[in-house]
Amino acid sequence: MAKKKSRNIASAPAHAGDKPATLKDLLGEDTLAKLKAQATELKQEEEQRQQEERARKEEARQAEQKRLDNNFEHLLNNSEMDWNKYK
Numbered sequence: 001m002a003k004k005k006s007r008n009i010a011s012a013p014a015h016a017g018d019k020p021a022t023l024k025d026l027l028g029e030d031t032l033a034k035l036k037a038q039a040t041e042l043k044q045e046e047e048q049r050q051q052e053e054r055a056r057k058e059e060a061r062q063a064e065q066k067r068l069d070n071n072f073e074h075l076l077n078n079s080e081m082d083w084n085k086y087k
Helices: 011-017 029-069 072-078
Strands: none
């Protein structure tokens, strides 16, 4: 004979109302606003730093390419010398 499982439906809502206090609940609105502002400021600074780093790398790449374009040995080694075309 199978026993019926009893469900205590009345106790479920009681647990939902007894949620522990979160940090957001404990902090004031002004403190939360300051923290959000600081977070957005830090994100903007990080994005700006990444853009500057990308620009610096691009400038270094362009300077290296310019240096190689002025190097005759590099141009000679990387050219396609198929002299049969010109005979």
